[in-house]
Amino acid sequence: MNKKKRLKIGIVMDPIQFVKIEKDSSFAILLEVQKRNHQIYYMEMNDLYLKRGRAYAKTRLLKIRREIHNHFNFIQEQNILLNELDVILMRKDPPFNMEFIYATYILESAEKEGVLIINKPKSLRDCNEKIFASLFNHFIPDTLVTRNISQIYNFWKKNKDIIIKPLDNMGGSSIFRIKNNDLNFLVIAETMTNYEKKYCMVQTYLPSVKYGDKRILIVNGTAIPWCVARIPKKGETRANIAAGGIAKIKKLNKKDWEIANYLSPILKEKGLILVGLDVIGNKLTEINITSPTCLCEIESNKNISISSILIDYIENQRY
Template sequence: MPLTVAVQMDPIAGINIAGDSTFALMLAAQARGHRLFHYTADQLNWSDGQLWVHARPVEVRAVAGDHFTLGDPVRLDLGDEADVVLMRQDPPFDLGYITATHLLERISDRTLVVNDPREVRNAPEKVWVLDYARFMPPTLVTRDLAEARAFLDQHGAIVVKPLHGNGGKAIFKVDAGGQNLSALIEVFNMTWREPHMVQAFLPGVAKGDKRIVLVDGEVAGAINRLPGEGEIRSNLAVGGSAEATELTPREREISAALAPELRRRGLIFVGIDVIGGEWLTEINVTSPTGIVAIDRFNGTDTAARIWDAIDARLAARGA
């Protein structure tokens, strides 16, 4: 059955269609006959129990430089006129993002929001993962320089990163001597009000950081992301490269441990990051990526699999 799908994302003109997961989802939806609308999170409006946007009908095509056509804006009631909302704008996970989840939660009894907005709000990538500390590298969450120094003394080399960062931005390695640690913590404390994440440096990152995609709790595929020259960061957004990979027994154990909670929370499309085949570092639920590269290496169709999971959720709701 054709669906009305509202896609809450960043401006479509600026995306890289060669690797953009949201664009892949839109292509797959359009192939099924679904009607697509595009809007950005700052266009949400609420009044008298209604949540609406001035959205634009959109057609997409896999043609670089000519990948979309937008129609004229229409007033779209997301609670009564949309079947599915894809919440796909990129972080930062700031008050704007959180407010969007609060507003979308108010229609989630009528419209399927993917991922579930309440659970996205309750599961920031580097905070929810603390529930699975048994799979994580040694980790400290702090703003305190003395605590960071003690952690460095214990582990020899550390990585410091923003607790709500994304895309590999502002990740720093500090070696055993601790040079510049005090200045780094000072800058972090001036930049962010929340604590920061400090982790033992894992030399295995040189062999890659694996992105594993789970669809409604089931492993759909994975890629291994390799750091660029002179980098410790393997994120594709900062120059990393991807290669085909298989899951280790430990990675399968981690995925199986997460699966029941992902299903319960309505987190249909999730990407987890694992270093060295054994260390879980993030659970990405806000706007996960990686499906285009996974499908290119594996000959799979993860976008279609995600839409199958959406259809199953709609059927279970009696839509």
């Protein structure tokens, strides 16, 4: 058997010195990359640039290890054309703002020169994590995307108990629950819409969140059979782990499989290779495509390596 070539795998991510290595999904993926003896080219957003219409970056060769506070070191720094890389993992966390979009244009330039970008830059732009889910109306709760306070008010009066959240954040940041007769309605609506200058998403509150906001992972159009149910801590509306939610590993149920199997071919066609679906009860609430998390929680509890499945896909595409 011929020896497989050593791939050059780039990653665009938030500063690695601040990651929590025991639960960071990007770090778990990089451990698998390194285990297979591929080279890791580390980049942050500031490192990407276009010059004479071609995509470049300042890169650092990266070595990592499972040692808290001593988990990485850089070997070599160099500016390169991005087409020198085989693959680039775009793992920059939200906010999904114009700077993020500009970065996808640079990555798309590299993609046109033959680099595999995960996830596909065009789809990162087109498929906002909140709005994209709203296209699948038969799976989602009653949902409104608006910046009009009167529309939010009418939605609230109709549904009595609602969730309002921004379109561009993550980890449960700036998510509010507004119950029936809440005296804070107006100030919350004004803040979330920036006085009707900013769109937000409004959804009916789903009481089944007390059983967990499930994160279902899909790799190259195939759902992982285990999900992470993030259960809110007492007195908290948000179930996100970043907001203090407790993670429990559960098997996908019949409805989870129905949602995942329906979406999987659509995601694959769009070049969305690593995706996290958020499901509360039997309702789809978000489709996470920028930097899906919860790999570590599943890998540490079940005999499955999602990171390995992803790198298998990459190797099959590049060999």
